[in-house]
Amino acid sequence: MCGIAGIVDRSEPDPGGALARMLARIVHRGPDGEGTHVSKSDGLAIGMRRLSIIDLEGGTQPIWNEDRTIAVVFNGEIYNYLELRTELEAKGHVFRTHSDTEVLVHLYEEDSASMFARLRGMFAFCILDNRRRTLLLARDHFGQKPLYWTQRDGRFAFASELKCLLTLPWVSRELSCGPSENNHLDSFLTFAAWLSLPPLMEEGLTHFKKIRKLLPGHSLTVLLADEYVGETAEWEYRLADKPDLITEHDAADALDAALKDSVRVHLRADVPVGVLLSSGLDSRVVSAYAQDLQKGGMQTFTVGFGSGDSEQAGAAATAKEIGSTHHALDLSARDLAENIERIAWHLDEPIGDPAAFAVLKVCEFARNHVKVLLSGEGSDELFGGYEQRYAGMLSTMERTEHLRRWQRLLPHGCFASKSRWSRLSWRAQSSLNAEIAVLRMEGFPGDISNPRVLDRGQIARLQGLAEGFGNAVLFHRERDRLSDLLHFDIRWQLAESLLQKADKMSMGASIELRTPILDMEVNT
Secondary structure: OEEEEEEEOOOOOOHHHHHHHHHHOOHHHOEOEEEEEEEOOOOEEEEEEEOOOOOOOOOOOOEEOOOOOEEEEEEEEEOOHHHHHHHHHHOOOOOOOOOOOHHHHHHHHHHHHHHHHHOOEEEEEEEEEOOOOEEEEEEOOOOOOOOEEEEEOOEEEEEOOHHHHOOOOOOOOOEOOOOOOOOHHHHHHHOHHHOOOOOOOOOOEOOEOOOEEOOOOEEEEEEOOOOOEEEEEOOOOOHHHOOOOOOHHHHHHHHHHHHHHHHHHHOOOOOOEEEEOOOOHHHHHHHHHHHHHOOOOOEEEEEEOOOOOOOHHHHHHHHHHHOOEEEEEEOOHHHHHHHHHHHHHHHOOOOOOOHHHHHHHHHHHHOOOOOEEEOOOOHHHHHOOOHHHHHHHHHHHHHHHHHHHHHHHOOOOOOOOOOHHHHHHHHHHOOHHHHHHHHOOOOOOOOOOOOOOOOHHHHHHHHHHHHHHHHHHHOOOOOOHHHHHHHHHHHHHHHHHHHHHHHHHHHHOOOEEEOHHHOOOOOO
16 A cells, blocks of 8 residues: 655656655655656656555565566555466566565566456556556545646646645646636535546546546556547446346355455555444445454454444444454544634545544554455445335325426526425436436535525536536446446445545545455456
8 A cells, every 4th residue: 555656747857756755745644665766868856655555575566567667656456366377477487576566567567458357456657658658546446545637738647636736836726716617616605415526527537627536447548758648437336237137046155255355355464454344234244254264363443423323333233243352433623623624635636535534543543453444335335235225215206207298387596495395396307317317416506496605606516517427427328227326326425525535534544445345356
């Protein structure tokens, strides 16, 4: 687990110095060491800060292939690296380390950009290919690891955190918050139901107009001798592509085997591993598998606020049942107030999820005992865990569908009206996709029944934006409406809110957070 960064700027007299300033911003992601490669003739510098998890002594990056024509800097873990290494060695590749990182350079030699399909893991990496004179950047399938990039006047830069890019004087600091169709502040305030900016509609744009993030499952190719930068979709989650198992028993058996195997490979580390345990079924399942596979001795961690609905009691009961060594942390409102600035600094972008604070503090707490944590993140989005949300939305959509027969006779409504009839009329006259986008605003500033902070101009822009989200990007017509809703949350809430919160808060505590439920073998 690391933080990575790099630049291509022929006008920069000291690319190594520029890279050093970038890496200094993310020491928390890799307190165990630093590695760089600099080519002044190309204006090129790539590097990383390392959090040592596998091959503690020999895994320093960049790691090169045999003839030093291909190098990689890497943030994340490749869980099937042992299997890939055996296969690559049989093909004649020579390994110099025991790290999972080295698998990437040799697999790239074999498969080039198609290597993506072979990887089980969470990753953001940059491969320098001196033969082809290219950089290849990639982000993992679900978006567990972040990767930001920017370009301007022939210059290019990338980094694990947005704050690294802001150390470069040529990177624009212009915010997207003016009175225009691309006002990202409006979008964030309204669509905070997903707790983050809607990036997919904007092709990965952030709140900074000129800084983008690589989308989950995408790669980016940069030509060193040119100004070309091209993004490619390597993978996309599609429920419609998955076969239906014949019986519930078969499905349960297949899931049990896949989850157990996933936890097994997620436990691979040369440092102590623990589990974040709540009262939810997801983390309880991960904890039980981990405790069984480790033959006891697993440490579990939970956090609470001393209130009646705290998850501490459920977590403690699970820990007692499976026999783990359990640690509990109590937090207060004062703790939150004292850490607001730290949380904002680590997040980089507005993510309106108060749980970020709890993740940061429990990871800091766990760092006294372990260096890696497993979590149950992703289960709700993959398996429909938000039962009341999905059931309620499906029921509302069904009622609206009946009204659509009469849409020509209905008066024009408004999604932000205080009149329930006007809101219902608007949904009946809009597409199903737009209706779903609007339903997901409820309870937030852009709530269709109570738009507390929006003026008429903002409402008009966002009404059109809701239609665009559904029709242009977020929906791909899965096999049924529930699958559409799950796809929506996987591509948005999971990737751009929950996983970003988990990554940045755990990295803020210099700890690696792994998510076995998001393993590709569980989701294929």
